[in-house]
Amino acid sequence: xxxxxxxxxxxxxxxxxxxxxxxxxxxxxxxxxxxxxxxxxxxxxxxxxxxxxxxxxxxxxxxxxxxxxxxxxxxxxxxxxxxxxxxxxxxxxxxxxxxxxxxxxxxxxxxxxxxxxxxxxxxxxxxxxxxxxxxxxxxxxxxxxxxxxxxxxxxxxxxxxxxxxxxxxxxxxxxxxxxxxxxxxxxxxxxxxxxxxxxxxxxxxxxxxxxxxxxxxxxxxxxxxxxxxxxxxxxxxxxxxxxxxxxxxxxxxxxxxxxxxxxxxxxxxxxxxxxxxxxxxxxxxxxxxxxxxxxxxxxxxxxxxxxxxxxxxxxxxxxxxxxxxxxxxxxxxxxxxxxxxxxxxxxxxxxxxxxxxxxxxxxxxxxxxxxxxxxxxxxxxxxxxxxxxxxxxxxxxxxxxxxxxxxxxxxxxx
Amino acid sequence: xxxxxxxxxxxxxxxxxxxxxxxxxxxxxxxxxxxxxxxxxxxxxxxxxxxxxxxxxxxxxxxxxxxxxxxxxxxxxxxxxxxxxxxxxxxxxxxxxxxxxxxxxxxxxxxxxxxxxxxxxxxxxxxxxxxxxxxxxxxxxxxxxxxxxxxxxxxxxxxxxxxxxxxxxxxxxxxxxxxxxxxxxxxxxxxxxxxxxxxxxxxxxxxxxxxxxxxxxxxxxxxxxxxxxxxxxxxxxxxxxxxxxxxxxxxxxxxxxxxxxxxxxxxxxxxxxxxxxxxxxxxxxxxxxxxxxxxxxxxxxxxxxxxxxxxxxxxxxxxxxxxxxxxxxxxxxxxxxxxxxxxxxxxxxxxxxxxxxxxxxxxxxxxxxxxxxxxxxxxxxxxxxxxxxxxxxxxxxxxxxxxxxxxxxxxxxx
Numbered sequence: 001x002x003x004x005x006x007x008x009x010x011x012x013x014x015x016x017x018x019x020x021x022x023x024x025x026x027x028x029x030x031x032x033x034x035x036x037x038x039x040x041x042x043x044x045x046x047x048x049x050x051x052x053x054x055x056x057x058x059x060x061x062x063x064x065x066x067x068x069x070x071x072x073x074x075x076x077x078x079x080x081x082x083x084x085x086x087x088x089x090x091x092x093x094x095x096x097x098x099x100x101x102x103x104x105x106x107x108x109x110x111x112x113x114x115x116x117x118x119x120x121x122x123x124x125x126x127x128x129x130x131x132x133x134x135x136x137x138x139x140x141x142x143x144x145x146x147x148x149x150x151x152x153x154x155x156x157x158x159x160x161x162x163x164x165x166x167x168x169x170x171x172x173x174x175x176x177x178x179x180x181x182x183x184x185x186x187x188x189x190x191x192x193x194x195x196x197x198x199x200x201x202x203x204x205x206x207x208x209x210x211x212x213x214x215x216x217x218x219x220x221x222x223x224x225x226x227x228x229x230x231x232x233x234x235x236x237x238x239x240x241x242x243x244x245x246x247x248x249x250x251x252x253x254x255x256x257x258x259x260x261x262x263x264x265x266x267x268x269x270x271x272x273x274x275x276x277x278x279x280x281x282x283x284x285x286x287x288x289x290x291x292x293x294x295x296x297x298x299x300x301x302x303x304x305x306x307x308x309x310x311x312x313x314x315x316x317x318x319x320x321x322x323x324x325x326x327x328x329x330x331x332x333x334x335x336x337x338x339x340x341x342x343x344x345x346x347x348x349x350x351x352x353x354x355x356x357x358x359x360x361x362x363x364x365x366x367x368x369x370x371x372x373x374x375x376x377x378x379x380x381x382x383x384x385x386x387x388x389x390x391x392x393x394x395x396x397x398x399x400x401x402x403x404x405x406x407x408x409x410x411x412x413x414x
Numbered sequence: 415x416x417x418x419x420x421x422x423x424x425x426x427x428x429x430x431x432x433x434x435x436x437x438x439x440x441x442x443x444x445x446x447x448x449x450x451x452x453x454x455x456x457x458x459x460x461x462x463x464x465x466x467x468x469x470x471x472x473x474x475x476x477x478x479x480x481x482x483x484x485x486x487x488x489x490x491x492x493x494x495x496x497x498x499x500x501x502x503x504x505x506x507x508x509x510x511x512x513x514x515x516x517x518x519x520x521x522x523x524x525x526x527x528x529x530x531x532x533x534x535x536x537x538x539x540x541x542x543x544x545x546x547x548x549x550x551x552x553x554x555x556x557x558x559x560x561x562x563x564x565x566x567x568x569x570x571x572x573x574x575x576x577x578x579x580x581x582x583x584x585x586x587x588x589x590x591x592x593x594x595x596x597x598x599x600x601x602x603x604x605x606x607x608x609x610x611x612x613x614x615x616x617x618x619x620x621x622x623x624x625x626x627x628x629x630x631x632x633x634x635x636x637x638x639x640x641x642x643x644x645x646x647x648x649x650x651x652x653x654x655x656x657x658x659x660x661x662x663x664x665x666x667x668x669x670x671x672x673x674x675x676x677x678x679x680x681x682x683x684x685x686x687x688x689x690x691x692x693x694x695x696x697x698x699x700x701x702x703x704x705x706x707x708x709x710x711x712x713x714x715x716x717x718x719x720x721x722x723x724x725x726x727x728x729x730x731x732x733x734x735x736x737x738x739x740x741x742x743x744x745x746x747x748x749x750x751x752x753x754x755x756x757x758x759x760x761x762x763x764x765x766x767x768x769x770x771x772x773x774x775x776x777x778x779x780x781x782x783x784x785x786x787x788x789x790x791x792x793x794x795x796x797x798x799x800x801x802x803x804x805x806x807x808x809x810x811x812x813x814x815x816x817x818x819x820x821x822x823x824x825x826x827x828x
Contacts, residue, residue, distance in 0.1 A: 068826065
């Protein structure tokens with residue numbers, strides 16, 4: 001038996017009044033997902049805890065079977081690891097956004113540099129890597145572009161702490177926040193000072209830089225600030241192979257998801273055309289599953305574009321992404337069949353397009369395969385799956401359920 | 415968004431053979447609750463743990479999101495706090511019933527002094543407050559009438575413990591129990607001695623008192639004993655505002671519920687005509703919700719009369735109470751609508767009228783509001799809700815689910 005575990009980031013949503021109270025998933029045309037629902041067992045899932053809006057990294061940990069309240073140490077280090085950055089023990093990593101601020105550091109745009117108008121981020125990264133933080137010559141700055149406006153920032157040096165707050169106000173129109181220590185340690189106070197000093201130097205260096213002058217002339221927003229959040233260090237996870245005795249791989253272009261996967265000892269399968277955005281080639285991801293399934297017990301496929309569309313509030317793009325994933329599911333189902341493959345599809349959280357942020361709503365879950373007890377659900381949607389035979393599944397239990405269907409679960413007790 | 419969280423104490427019940435196996439809730443006419451079921455998402459709920467009969471105080475803690483196994487410290491202190499008694503740290507508080515015992519201290523009536531034959535309780539309270547416990551002059555007795563036969567008893571003094579048993583046999587026909595220490599501490603042994611000595615003095619003082627002579631002449635049961643239970647101390651809770659960032663208020667006439675609410679930092683909204691009994695003015699409570707909702711994110715409405723009717727084993731009164739609450743729900747739903755209000759209705763536990771005591775059965779739950787994923791449930795009852803899309807909800811998760819629907823839930827992890 002083989003398992004394919006598909007997580008459609010931010011897929012869950014809420015009823016849309018202007019569309020007869022249907023959700024984007026209900027509005028999308030999804031014959032392949034509906035086929036799985038018909039052939040499989042459905043349910044609803046809370047990745048972390050009912051009503052608690054999950055961050056995608058914490059949710060993915062839970063979906064892989066790790067308690068996020070124990071293991072989650074912030075996003076930056078995961079994203080750095082997943083981006084191929086040489087992150088080391090003791091480093092403090094941050095997640096950053098190129099952003100636009102005015103002269104009072106009021107945020108005008110939280111995500112400067114976005115597809116398709118990209119390219120400047122690499123030039124700006126070089127400049128940032130050359131910054132020497134005044135008063136802290138012993139701290140090395142390692143900055144890497146993750147994707148478009150997203151980057152990873154690492155401070156390497158003595159006496160650093162991840163217990164510092166974020167500079168991201170999370171909305172436009174507010175000032176970038178002063179980073180503060182989150183505990184009483186000297187290290188946290190010192191790290192907060194370092195981040196604030198660094199942030200100011202970034203603005204001073206980038207604001208009048210010729211790259212931004214050019215961007216302004218072209219009508220683009222300047223990328224003159226780095227919003228810094230998610231201070232984190234690397235977490236040590238026991239590998240999925242050690243816990244469950246299964247060989248696993250992850251297909252994702254999202255640095256954070258790749259970082260979680262690498263921390264869990266999963267292989268990363270690279271896929272040409274996968275972008276982590278709405279232009280991703282989902283069929284290529286499906287083909288990569290088919291091509292690589294022989295080498296693994298379980299392949300985890302993560303689709304980020306659905307969450308990108310949701311954060312943008314675009315019903316059309318969200319529907320399009322879901323339908324694109326449906327095509328991928330069709331390819332995988334047709335190629336592998338359900339005789340020797342278990343296919344599970346769910347989301348890590350809802351990102352309602354009306355809210356453009358993660359919520360703690362339940363998301364639909366389907367598990368199809370010859371060993372599952374089928375139910376009467378015939379469609380894959382939040383509503384239909386809430387009547388499913390699996391009832392409510394906690395995210396942290398899903399991996400064990402799949403390992404059981406793989407026939408690899410070890411008995412507890414004699 | 416606003417939330418109205420209605421808890422109908424003891425509403426849950428079991429099928430009645432002589433009524434075609436319907437439950438009291440199924441027998442009651444509840445168009446407003448059925449409307450919510452139709453427009454909302456339904457499920458079943460165990461306030462504390464499946465099969466575990468909850469006390470109302472522990473259940474309410476759980477329904478507000480506090481782990482009752484961690485935070486519940488007994489009922490007496492809550493009831494005292496909720497009654498406006500000046501309870502202090504170190505005090506041990508008990509819940510008491512005026513009751514009738516015979517000369518062997520066999521309990522004849524666990525609830526002497528009941529509506530509408532009330533009034534004597536205040537005269538008796540004065541007498542009790544004057545008792546000086548023989549051998550323990552340093553212990554101060556603070557007794558307050560809570561409501562009819564219910565009272566709160568506080569012992570204030572050195573070396574007291576809440577680890578003592580109850581004197582209430584919980585059924586008539588048995589002797590009032592000797593109170594015993596529940597651990598090996600000197601304080602528990604001492605406190606048990608104090609309670610037993612005090613109880614005896616109460617009987618000696620009240621049995622032949624002119625008040626009770628008069629009661630006997632009038633054909634009333636004498637109130638010649640205090641059954642003492644629920645030894646407790648005050649618990650310290652982090653406020654709901656601090657945990658969830660929401661402003662909350664509680665509408666309840668039940669001292670225990672008010673005590674829990676006050677411990678959780680909720681405001682108390684006083685309602686003219688609310689009695690905490692079957693004669694309560696539920697419409698006045700509903701109007702108070704409507705009148706005060708602007709000031710809060712969430713108003714918790716507790717209805718005690720349904721549990722009173724259940725403990726009395728009265729199907730008629732239980733149905734009447736449920737229908738009365740239905741009228742309240744109608745008023746709230748019509749006045750506030752479901753566009754900008756989330757209305758949740760559930761119970762803290764079942765009190766089957768045939769058993770007249772709390773059971774660990776599940777209870778129905780409905781959450782109505784424009785953001786919920788609706789299901790096919792069209793009636794509000796134990797049976798109908800067991801097919802609802804919310805499946806099984808743990809009591810402790812409900813507040814987080816409501817906070818999520820209020821749009822106030824904070825994300826866990828980036």
